[in-house]
Amino acid sequence: MGRKFLAAREELVKRLRNLAKNRNTTLYGLTNQALEQVLLAEDLGEELPEIIANHRVIKMAKENRSVLIPERVWHLVLEKTSEQAGDSLKKVFYDSGRWYGKYFSTLRLKASSLPEIKSFLGTIFWNISNLDLIEESNKIILKLIEPNFTLLHTQLSSTMLEGIMHSIGYATQERKITKGLVLLTFANE
Amino acid sequence: MSSRKDKRLILVRNDLLQEIIKVTAREGKTVFAFTNEVFEQALEAYQMQTNPAEILQFYIIMKLEKDRGICIIPIDLLNYMIQKLYMIEKEDLLQKWYDSGSWYGKYLSVKIEKENWLQIFEKQIKKSAWNITDFSIVEREKSIHLRCICPYFTKESTEAFMKFLEGIMHSSNYETIKNECLRGMILLKFKKWKQEE
Numbered sequence: 001m002g003r004k005f006l007a008a009r010e011e012l013v014k015r016l017r018n019l020a021k022n023r024n025t026t027l028y029g030l031t032n033q034a035l036e037q038v039l040l041a042e043d044l045g046e047e048l049p050e051i052i053a054n055h056r057v058i059k060m061a062k063e064n065r066s067v068l069i070p071e072r073v074w075h076l077v078l079e080k081t082s083e084q085a086g087d088s089l090k091k092v093f094y095d096s097g098r099w100y101g102k103y104f105s106t107l108r109l110k111a112s113s114l115p116e117i118k119s120f121l122g123t124i125f126w127n128i129s130n131l132d133l134i135e136e137s138n139k140i141i142l143k144l145i146e147p148n149f150t151l152l153h154t155q156l157s158s159t160m161l162e163g164i165m166h167s168i169g170y171a172t173q174e175r176k177i178t179k180g181l182v183l184l185t186f187a188n189e
Numbered sequence: 190m191s192s193r194k195d196k197r198l199i200l201v202r203n204d205l206l207q208e209i210i211k212v213t214a215r216e217g218k219t220v221f222a223f224t225n226e227v228f229e230q231a232l233e234a235y236q237m238q239t240n241p242a243e244i245l246q247f248y249i250i251m252k253l254e255k256d257r258g259i260c261i262i263p264i265d266l267l268n269y270m271i272q273k274l275y276m277i278e279k280e281d282l283l284q285k286w287y288d289s290g291s292w293y294g295k296y297l298s299v300k301i302e303k304e305n306w307l308q309i310f311e312k313q314i315k316k317s318a319w320n321i322t323d324f325s326i327v328e329r330e331k332s333i334h335l336r337c338i339c340p341y342f343t344k345e346s347t348e349a350f351m352k353f354l355e356g357i358m359h360s361s362n363y364e365t366i367k368n369e370c371l372r373g374m375i376l377l378k379f380k381k382w383k384q385e386e
Contacts (some may be wrong), residue, residue: 002203007221012228013197019235028200034231035205035224037241042212044249048230048241051248058251059237061261062319065341069267070289070353071258080278081270089270096263127260 003028057123064103071127075153082152093156097163100124105168114140117168125157140170144182151179158182196221250316257296264320268343275345286349290356298361306361307333333363337375344372351375 013027020030038048082089104120118133121142125131130145142161149157158177162184166172170186177183213223234241274282301309311326314337318324323338335354339347351370358365358379367378 003200004203004206005198006201006206006209006224007196007198008224008228010195010197012225012232013199015232016228019232030231031199031228032202032205034227034241035201035209037245038227038230039205039208039212041245046248048227051244052230052233054248054251055234055239055244056237058247065264065320066261067264067267067320068254068259068317069262070293071260072292073285073289073349074260074262076282076285077267077270077274080282081273084273084277085270092266092269096266099263124261126255127258 006031053119054123057120060103060120061124064100066124075150078153078156079150082156089156090159093159094163097160097165098167099163100160101164101167104164121161121164125161128157138187139173140165140186140188142182142184142186144184145180147180149180154179154182158184247316250313253300253313254317257293259317264341268341268346271345271349272343283349283352286352287356290353290358291360292356293353294357294360297357310357331380332366333358333379335375335377335379337377338373339375340373342373347372347375351377 016030017027020027023030041048041051085092104117114133114135118131121133122131125144128144128146128149130143132143134141134143142165144154144157144161146154146157155177158175161182162172162175165184165186169189171189172184173187174183174185209220209223213220216223231241234244237244239247271282297310297313298306307326307328311324314321315324318339320341321337321339323336325334325336327334327336335358337350337354339350342350348370351368354375354377355365355368358377362382363379364382365377366380367376369376
């Protein structure tokens with residue numbers, strides 16, 4: 001197979017060369033592997049930076065002892081438990097959110113960076129079709145749109161999101177919730 | 190802007206370089222900028238104790254999970270709720286897990302080849318059910334032995350997950366001949382119950 005030269009930043013090449021050395025491999029092998037994967041990702045219509053950001057959050061969720069469960073089971077569990085547990089369920093969701101938020105801000109140094117919080121929420125709540133964070137004159141507006149959610153599911157998701165935002169350092173200023181729609185306004189504490 | 194001094198030339202496979210040229214032309218980037226971006230991402234992947242190939246493979250599995258309607262839930266929340274519900278609606282709850290497993294089994298058989306079904310199912314569970322510390326499927330004397338160790342599950346969550354696994358296996362024409370369930374441990378034995386056409 002033919003070889004050609006490719007230019008890259010010197011400091012990156014240095015770091016890759018050290019890495020290759022530590023792994024008992026060659027710089028040629030290591031760089032080809034990275035390029036091959038990025039092209040594979042392109043073929044899938046994805047971009048490596050997004051894939052890596054996604055991986056980081058999933059890894060965090062793994063360490064945080066989260067599990068993947070079928071949504072249809074989750075909905076049943078949610079509806080039925082709420083009949084029994086009532087308001088105490090809200091507290092459980094809020095505490096879970098706070099835990100997630102605390103964990104996130106402990107691990108990530110740039111926890112206050114909005115794109116990073118957005119990416120974190122988007123991955124943790126990947127079943128929500130539209131989850132957005134917007135900065136508007138010193139306020140952060142969180143929008144959630146998920147037409148498949150029941151009112152209960154919407155309320156509990158909103159409670160969990162508030163828990164996350166509170167432990168990252170934001171205070172709720174306004175809350176609007178209807179079935180499948182949440183609009184939360186936060187201010188930096 | 191990088192000066193010539195900040196740049197280094199490295200050897201790469203020619204076929205990869207040709208592909209990169211096509212991608213950068215399509216995206217309106219320079220090859221230099223694209224390469225730097227890829228190397229930065231690759232270094233970040235290695236910092237996370239993995240590599241770009243593993244990350245991509247994991248991403249594909251996660252995408253499959255997302256497409257089949259799976260959500261991420263803190264395990265304490267799940268355990269709390271299942272425990273509450275178990276006392277009052279045990280049968281309904283277990284049936285829902287079983288149905289969900291049946292659906293997943295059918296979904297997997299549509300997505301993957303029959304010959305590799307068990308191996309891919311094992312791999313999929315190992316990758317996505319990350320709270321499970323040990324999961325194996327072994328074929329022995331015309332029967333299938335499934336072992337699952339999930340130490341963070343309560344007794345109730347373990348039983349619910351066992352129903353999910355049985356649902357998967359039954360939808361692929363296996364019947365349970367033995368099941369043992371202790372807190373955090375599932376031991377199942379199956380045999381094929383009818384010949385597929």
